[in-house]
Each structure stands twice: as structure tokens, then as C-alpha cells.
Amino acid sequence: MKKLFALLAVASLAQAAAAAEVVGNAKDAADKKIAMCIGCHAIPGYKASYPEVFQVPKIGGQSAKYLEAALKAYQKGERKNPSMRGIAGSLTDQDIADLAAYYSQQK
Ligand code: HEC
Numbered sequence: 536m537k538k539l540f541a542l543l544a545v546a547s548l549a550q551a552a553a554a555a556e557v558v559g560n561a562k563d564a565a566d567k568k569i570a571m572c573i574g575c576h577a578i579p580g581y582k583a584s585y586p587e588v589f590q591v592p593k594i595g596g597q598s599a600k601y602l603e604a605a606l607k608a609y610q611k612g613e614r615k616n617p618s619m620r621g622i623a624g625s626l627t628d629q630d631i632a633d634l635a636a637y638y639s640q641q642k
Pocket of ligand 1 (some may be wrong): 592622
């Protein structure tokens with residue numbers, strides 16, 4: 536019974552977090568969202584996975600504000616890279632906030 540109670544408490548906490556305004560959560564991003572970035576931006580914090588094919592900028596350790604602005608610029612088409620445009624277009628504001636929080640904490 537105690538266990539069930541603890542589970543319920545955790546579940547409602549998670550829901551409360553989801554309902555809150557868009558604040559980046561590095562932990563959420565680490566779990567699910569970075570999976571689609573790693574292929575190109577490599578292991579978080581590393582510079583480039585395929586330097587011989589194209590230059591992939593290092594995103595780990597940059598400021599969250601910068602990363603967020605960059606992703607939104609791809610989303611709006613202000614930045615024109617086709618791969619990043621496609622990726623950013625599939626992200627929600629929450630995704631972007633989480634990813635920015637996550638990568639800004641990388642070294
Ligand atoms: C298909 C390969 C690919 C994938 C997947 C990818 N990126 Fe990128 N990303 C790039 C390339 C190439 C650039 C440089 C584009 C340019 O010159 O504008 C870039 C640029 C960026 C920039 C701008 C960096 C800067 O310094 O200006 C950010 C931020 C970024 N990516 C975040 C992400 C995130 C977050 C994900 C996962 C949701 C992701 N990318 C997935 C290839 C990729």
C-alpha cells in the first residue's frame with residue numbers, strides 16, 4: 536500500500552511539472568529527446584561526428600538562450616540548414632527548452 540501511494544505521488548508530481556510553463560528540464564531531454572541529436576552532434580559535449588562530411592557545430596556547453604534562439608531560427612526558416620530545419624520543425628517549445636537546458640549543462 537505504501538508503495539502504491541509513493542507511485543501515485545510521483546505520478547501527480549510529473550503531471551504538475553508537465554502542466555507548468557515552458558521551463559527547460561535537462562533531465563527530460565537527456566532521457567528521450569537528445570536521441571535524435573546524437574547522430575549528428577555526436578556524444579553530447581563532443582564536437583563533430585562526421586567532420587569529413589559536414590561541419591557540425593558543437594552545441595554542448597553553449598548558453599541555453601543561444602541554443603534556444605538557434606533552434607527557433609531554424610524552425611522559422613531564418614536559419615536555412617535543411618537538416619536542422621527539419622529537426623527543429625518537429626520540436627515543441629517544451630522540447631526546445633529541455634534540449635537547450637540539457638546541452639547548456641554539457642561541458
Ligand atoms: C542530420 C544531422 C543533424 C541532426 C540530427 C541534428 N543536427 Fe543540429 N546541426 C546540424 C548541422 C549540420 C548544423 C550546422 C547548420 C548550419 O550551418 O546552420 C547544426 C546546427 C545546430 C545548432 C546551431 C549551433 C550553432 O552554434 O549555431 C543547434 C543549436 C543544433 N544544431 C541543435 C540540434 C539539436 C538540439 C538536435 C536534436 C533535436 C539536432 N541539432 C539534430 C546537424 C544536425
